Amino acid sequence: MIVSEILIIGGGPAGLSAARELKAEGAESVTIIERESDAGGIPRHSDHTGYGLRDLKRVMSGPSYARTLVERAQSSGVVIRTGAMVTGWSGPMSAEITSARGREVITPDAIILATGARERPRAARRIPGDRPTGVMTTGQLQNLVHLKHQAVGTRAVVVGAELVSWSAVLTLREVGCATVAMTTQFDQPESYAAMAIPGRLALRVPIARRTRVIRVIGRERVEGVEIEQITTGRRRIVECDTVIFTGDWIPDYELAQSNGLEMDPGSRGPIVDTGLRTSREGIFAAGNLLHPVDTADVASLDGVHAARALMRWLAGEPAPGTAARVVADAPFTWVSPGLVRTGDVAPARDRVLLWSSEYRAFPKIVVRQGARVLSRRTLPWPVSPGRVFRLPWSMLEPARGTEDIRISLV
Amino acid sequence: MTYDVAIIGGGVVGCAVARELAGFDLRIVLIEARGDVGDATSKANTAILHTGFDAVPGSLESTMVARGYELLSEYAKATGIPVERTGALLVAWDPDQLAALPKLRDKAEKNGYSKCEIVDADEVYRRVPALGPGALGGLTVPDESIICPWTTPLAYATEAKSRGVEFRLNCFVESIDVGPDTTTLHTRSGDITARWVINAAGLGGDVIDRMLGYDRFTIVPRRGELFVVDKLTRPMANTIVLPVPTEKGKGVLISPTIFGNVMLGPTSENLVDRTDTSTSEEGFAFLLEKGAALMPTLIDQEVTASYAGLRASTEHSDFVVDIDAKQRYLLLGGIRSTGLTASMALGEHSRELLAEAGMDLTARTDLPPPPQMPNIGEAFPRPYQRADLIASDPEFGQIVCFCERVSRGEIRDALASPIPPCDLDGLRRRTRALMGRCQGFFCAAEIDEMMRVGGDDRE
Numbered sequence: 003m004i005v006s007e008i009l010i011i012g013g014g015p016a017g018l019s020a021a022r023e024l025k026a027e028g029a030e031s032v033t034i035i036e037r038e039s040d041a042g043g044i045p046r047h048s049d050h051t052g053y054g055l056r057d058l059k060r061v062m063s064g065p066s067y068a069r070t071l072v073e074r075a076q077s078s079g080v081v082i083r084t085g086a087m088v089t090g091w092s093g094p095m096s097a098e099i100t101s102a103r104g105r106e107v108i109t110p111d112a113i114i115l116a117t118g119a120r121e122r123p124r125a126a127r128r129i130p131g132d133r134p135t136g137v138m139t140t141g142q143l144q145n146l147v148h149l150k151h152q153a154v155g156t157r158a159v160v161v162g163a164e165l166v167s168w169s170a171v172l173t174l175r176e177v178g179c180a181t182v183a184m185t186t187q188f189d190q191p192e193s194y195a196a197m198a199i200p201g202r203l204a205l206r207v208p209i210a211r212r213t214r215v216i217r218v219i220g221r222e223r224v225e226g227v228e229i230e231q232i233t234t235g236r237r238r239i240v241e242c243d244t245v246i247f248t249g250d251w252i253p254d255y256e257l258a259q260s261n262g263l264e265m266d267p268g269s270r271g272p273i274v275d276t277g278l279r280t281s282r283e284g285i286f287a288a289g290n291l292l293h294p295v296d297t298a299d300v301a302s303l304d305g306v307h308a309a310r311a312l313m314r315w316l317a318g319e320p321a322p323g324t325a326a327r328v329v330a331d332a333p334f335t336w337v338s339p340g341l342v343r344t345g346d347v348a349p350a351r352d353r354v355l356l357w358s359s360e361y362r363a364f365p366k367i368v369v370r371q372g373a374r375v376l377s378r379r380t381l382p383w384p385v386s387p388g389r390v391f392r393l394p395w396s397m398l399e400p401a402r403g404t405e406d407i408r409i410s411l412v
Numbered sequence: 413m414t415y416d417v418a419i420i421g422g423g424v425v426g427c428a429v430a431r432e433l434a435g436f437d438l439r440i441v442l443i444e445a446r447g448d449v450g451d452a453t454s455k456a457n458t459a460i461l462h463t464g465f466d467a468v469p470g471s472l473e474s475t476m477v478a479r480g481y482e483l484l485s486e487y488a489k490a491t492g493i494p495v496e497r498t499g500a501l502l503v504a505w506d507p508d509q510l511a512a513l514p515k516l517r518d519k520a521e522k523n524g525y526s527k528c529e530i531v532d533a534d535e536v537y538r539r540v541p542a543l544g545p546g547a548l549g550g551l552t553v554p555d556e557s558i559i560c561p562w563t564t565p566l567a568y569a570t571e572a573k574s575r576g577v578e579f580r581l582n583c584f585v586e587s588i589d590v591g592p593d594t595t596t597l598h599t600r601s602g603d604i605t606a607r608w609v610i611n612a613a614g615l616g617g618d619v620i621d622r623m624l625g626y627d628r629f630t631i632v633p634r635r636g637e638l639f640v641v642d643k644l645t646r647p648m649a650n651t652i653v654l655p656v657p658t659e660k661g662k663g664v665l666i667s668p669t670i671f672g673n674v675m676l677g678p679t680s681e682n683l684v685d686r687t688d689t690s691t692s693e694e695g696f697a698f699l700l701e702k703g704a705a706l707m708p709t710l711i712d713q714e715v716t717a718s719y720a721g722l723r724a725s726t727e728h729s730d731f732v733v734d735i736d737a738k739q740r741y742l743l744l745g746g747i748r749s750t751g752l753t754a755s756m757a758l759g760e761h762s763r764e765l766l767a768e769a770g771m772d773l774t775a776r777t778d779l780p781p782p783p784q785m786p787n788i789g790e791a792f793p794r795p796y797q798r799a800d801l802i803a804s805d806p807e808f809g810q811i812v813c814f815c816e817r818v819s820r821g822e823i824r825d826a827l828a829s830p831i832p833p834c835d836l837d838g839l840r841r842r843t844r845a846l847m848g849r850c851q852g853f854f855c856a857a858e859i860d861e862m863m864r865v866g867g868d869d870r871e
């Protein structure tokens with residue numbers, strides 16, 4: 003058995019930034035275990051600009067952002083082991099690892115889980131029909147195009163209209179595949195107000211609002227999809243040879259769950275407090291594992307936040323004892339962090355993150371604890387599906403004790 | 413060149429027959445329309461190794477299933493086909509079903525299976541705590557097992573090949589001419605001549621039968637749709653939960669899979685198109701409704717995959733097996749819902765029928781040892797867990813498909829195997845690559861590349 007002080011599982015933005023911060027704060031040995039052949043996480047194959055604003059204070063492409071984070075971690079003395087995967091646990095703090103070196107068990111003093119998130123594939127969305135080739139997620143598309151330089155079809159339907167969906171449209175265009183339709187179950191194209199991807203409006207993609215995909219058609223190769231107008235029930239077939247299922251994120255939560263951590267049924271990630279501590283002492287979590295899915299810079303700053311809490315814990319500072327659960331009413335589907343301890347640190351970036359299934363401009367938010375109203379505010383930024391909604395920490399800060407903290411949209 | 417035997421159909425039945433007959437001094441060709449063996453109904457079933465407790469007593473199917481269970485259990489041990497003896501529990505949800513249990517136990521005894529026991533509701537919930545409310549009692553079938561549906565035909569085919577059987581893949585039989593001593597099969601890739609013809613063409617069995625001058629059965633493709641649920645649910649179903657068949661029809665089952673998931677299904681619906689393996693909105697709605705009642709916590713979890721298989725059902729209630737010595741023709745038709753289990757018994761039975769019909773069967777003494785199949789079962793050590801294997805070959809430590817933990821070494825070996833995959837789906841059936849929860853989000857591009865360059869690309 004080898005012993006490492008701190009083990010980080012996942013070498014994406016969250017894990018890399020956590021590791022670097024740990025070294026900066028004096029941790030002796032920090033090891034990242036990354037299953038891909040290169041560290042960097044999703045930005046490695048997301049070949050467009052829009053990365054790094056909040057953490058590196060400059061905007062760059064996904065691959066250069068990933069490279070920068072890897073170099074910064076390496077130069078601070080972090081050990082990054084790629085091609086190594088944590089496959090399970092042989093004890094609460096003992097990670098089983100497979101790599102070309104063999105099979106190992108590492109039992110560190112502390113762990114940060116930073117395994118990220120993936121898009122729900124077609125099967126998980128329970129969409130029936132044929133099973134032809136040409137159906138994939140954005141992740142697969144961008145791996146194919148940016149890492150393996152493969153072509154796709156010529157006419158694509160993109161399911162979803164979030165930021166990541168536009169990222170898929172850009173990738174498709176690069177390889178000569180036109181997006182003939184984007185479908186979204188929502189009235190308001192989710193990412194309309196967000197201008198993260200330059201030139202988006204010039205793409206002129208027809209958006210089928212309030213629709214859902216009913217069926218995939220085509221025996222060998224995709225020939226089309228049938229879509230339904232949710233309000234009228236009218237159905238039509240859109241001809242295409244490629245279907246990209248975008249968004250509908252789910253964290254890579256399996257390791258967290260199989261460790262026995264308390265899980266949030268809303269996000270499916272582990273429940274953490276404002277110090278990003280999970281329900282098991284010594285295990286912390288950061289990044290899109292907690293909030294599927296926010297931008298990379300937010301994941302990276304999470305990593306920094308978790309690292310600081312971890313160092314305080316290693317120094318013997320316990321987490322404050324009294325904790326209240328944070329819950330959010332519909333249309334919110336999850337909130338992170340899920341636990342607030344009286345007297346604890348503020349959450350990462352002084353924000354509480356939520357996900358919504360409805361659009362609301364100028365949302366009026368009320369935060370209560372029991373019968374007590376902690377705060378009530380109308381915020382100038384919208385609540386929008388497909389995009390994280392950020393609530394200022396000050397709205398929850400007055401909470402005390404163990405009673406549930408409830409966030410509602412009125 | 414004239415073969416002694418031409419087998420039409422490379423499903424689990426055709427492959428089992430080929431392997432069996434290749435134990436004798438015969439020149440054998442196996443003809444399969446698709447690019448791979450086991451690529452039709454044999455790849456999309458519920459993968460239960462049945463005891464045959466609920467077959468129709470006295471039927472050929474009953475005999476074949478019981479014998480097939482024995483033979484395949486042994487063969488699986490010899491070749492490394494993963495099998496788990498999970499047992500099954502039939503659960504009664506209404507008084508009619510409860511009343512049917514003693515009759516089912518009696519039927520099992522008539523089928524030669526005497527280990528079924530009736531249990532009360534408490535025992536049902538003790539065995540499967542995740543079941544939804546309302547179970548009234550159950551019947552246990554301790555020997556029902558789950559098996560790898562993909563390794564099984566592949567093992568037969570691999571052994572058949574090592575015994576000298578010729579495989580003609582991508583070869584569709586279009587018409588047949590029976591001569592005095594030999595029969596000529598006209599295929600899209602040329603003529604094949606053989607003394608004997610064996611029809612193991614599954615859904616195409618009646619078409620082949622008509623080419624040989626018969627009109628005795630018609631196949632109705634009966635679709636069965638299934639959901640495969642995330643591996644995290646496996647502890648909810650450690651045994652096969654079967655519906656109690658009554659006049660009102662058959663319900664759906666919940667079964668652990670050999671790959672460590674849980675399966676819900678199948679539906680049962682007669683179609684017209686024999687090639688339509690699509691899934692349907694109605695099928696999904698039905699499964700979700702049944703699943704919600706059977707095991708509500710299961711259906712809350714993530715669905716990993718869904719698929720449909722077509723049973724080759726006919727107007728007959730039994731398998732349609734018949735030998736015509738004059739035309740030198742053996743029919744193995746209508747092998748509907750138990751063919752995986754019955755496969756080796758059908759091989760043995762074919763051999764006996766052929767011997768009776770006068771085929772000269774001289775046992776070979778130079779047979780190669782049975783193949784050792786790579787383990788893709790979850791209950792047995794996989795390469796990524798084996799320090800010894802990784803030490804001898806580090807490529808078994810390089811995980812390529814993360815969700816299913818498939819290593820580069822396994823993919824490399826599958827691509828270089830005696831019966832290699834012809835597409836990604838074939839690779840999936842040999843290694844589990846791409847069949848996990850991400851369905852290719854992370855690894856599809858990498859695996860696609862290995863497939864294109866033949867597994868030789870070492871970056």
Ligand SMILES: Cc1cc2nc3c(=O)[nH]c(=O)nc-3n(C[C@H](O)[C@H](O)[C@H](O)COP(=O)(O)OP(=O)(O)OC[C@H]3O[C@@H](n4cnc5c(N)ncnc54)[C@H](O)[C@@H]3O)c2cc1C
Nearest residue numbers: 012014015016037043044052088117118289290297298301
């Ligand atoms: C198409 C697309 C476009 C995007 N565009 C933008 C954008 O323009 N700007 C922006 O800021 N953000 C963007 N994002 C979001 C951004 O990529 C994510 O927020 C960010 O990658 C999250 O970082 P993370 O570290 O939490 O997770 P990830 O980047 O997913 O990293 C997790 C890492 O953990 C590894 N891992 C997981 N499990 C294990 C295990 N068991 N053992 C070993 N390693 C493991 C994975 O291999 C992976 O490398 C985009 C995302 C996508 C998909």
Ligand SMILES: Cc1cc2nc3c(=O)[nH]c(=O)nc-3n(C[C@H](O)[C@H](O)[C@H](O)COP(=O)(O)OP(=O)(O)OC[C@H]3O[C@@H](n4cnc5c(N)ncnc54)[C@H](O)[C@@H]3O)c2cc1C
Nearest residue numbers: 421423424425445454457458460585614616636721751753
């Ligand atoms: C939903 C479902 C669940 C099931 N569950 C179980 C179970 O739990 N346990 C069990 O034991 N059994 C089960 N079965 C049954 C089992 O899968 C089948 O009985 C078995 O696969 C039949 O095998 P086969 O070789 O006869 O047919 P197939 O696998 O269909 O093979 C026939 C082959 O013949 C080829 N062919 C057809 N026509 C021609 C032609 N003209 N020229 C060349 N080739 C041709 C086809 O391409 C095909 O590959 C299930 C079936 C279904 C559909």
